[in-house]
Amino acid sequence: GENVEQHPSTLSVQEGDSAVIKCTYSDSASNYFPWYKQELGKRPQLIIDIRSNVGEKKDQRIAVTLNKTAKHFSLHITETQPEDSAVYFCAASKNTGNQFYFGTGTSLTVIP
Amino acid sequence: EAQVTQNPRYLITVTGKKLTVTCSQNMNHEYMSWYRQDPGLGLRQIYYSMNVEVTDKGDVPEGYKVSRKEKRNFPLILESPSPNQTSLYFCASSGRPYNSPLHFGNGTRLTVT
Numbered sequence: 001g002e003n004v005e006q007h008p009s010t011l012s013v014q015e016g017d018s019a020v021i022k023c024t025y026s027d028s029a030s031n032y033f034p035w036y037k038q039e040l041g042k043r044p045q046l047i048i049d050i051r052s053n054v055g056e057k058k059d060q061r062i063a064v065t066l067n068k069t070a071k072h073f074s075l076h077i078t079e080t081q082p083e084d085s086a087v088y089f090c091a092a093s094k095n096t097g098n099q100f101y102f103g104t105g106t107s108l109t110v111i112p
Numbered sequence: 113e114a115q116v117t118q119n120p121r122y123l124i125t126v127t128g129k130k131l132t133v134t135c136s137q138n139m140n141h142e143y144m145s146w147y148r149q150d151p152g153l154g155l156r157q158i159y160y161s162m163n164v165e166v167t168d169k170g171d172v173p174e175g176y177k178v179s180r181k182e183k184r185n186f187p188l189i190l191e192s193p194s195p196n197q198t199s200l201y202f203c204a205s206s207g208r209p210y211n212s213p214l215h216f217g218n219g220t221r222l223t224v225t
Contacts, residue, residue, distance in 0.1 A: 001171075006154075009152075031211065032210070032211035032212075034213055034214075036214075042218075043202060043216040043217060043218050043219055044155070044202070044214075044216050045216070046213045046214070049213060051211065089154060089155060093210060093211055094210070094211075095210045095211065096210075100157070100214065102147075102154045102155040102156075103154055104152060104153060104154040105154050
């Protein structure tokens with residue numbers, strides 16, 4: 001089955017700096033890659049997603065890039081703010097079988 | 113408001129006492145699933161359902177049961193809970209089985225003593 005690895009497990013940045021979280025996947029059939037943000041005590045919520053026919057997608061301060069050849073995708077957050085502090089999960093999905101395989105999460109802390 | 117509703121939010125029980133965690137969605141979604149979240153392990157799928165009366169095992173199904181008698185409801189049943197099932201549980205749904213965002217419930221924190 002699919003194996004999604006996520007790094008780093010923890011990340012601290014100064015407010016205003018950029019943060020990058022990376023994920024790799026093993027199944028070349030995976031074709032949908034969402035990112036979820038989970039604030040403390042809350043449910044995961046989708047922040048951005050990308051499909052395999054696209055190399056990059058951007059939504060204001062958040063961007064995701066996908067390298068299908070290398071089987072990795074990354075979340076980029078620019079101009080970080082304290083409210084960006086949360087746990088971020090990547091996931092991979094394909095058109096058959098179980099829907100999603102999740103990474104183990106990255107705890108991001110933005111220091112004011 | 114479109115949402116996935118789980119109950120209860122918190123549950124403390126003893127080993128062996130059967131319990132059910134309910135999950136309901138009002139978005140007419142076909143796909144529903146259950147995850148458990150443990151520190152350092154991320155979200156692991158327990159069971160999922162593609163449609164009414166169609167359920168299948170995820171990655172960690174041992175000790176759990178589910179049913180999908182109606183489209184909107186997908187309860188998680190622990191017939192004989194054990195301490196290793198102490199975890200944070202999330203129900204989720206999506207409009208399509210594949211390549212579609214998951215909508216999560218608010219979670220159920222279960223403690224089994």
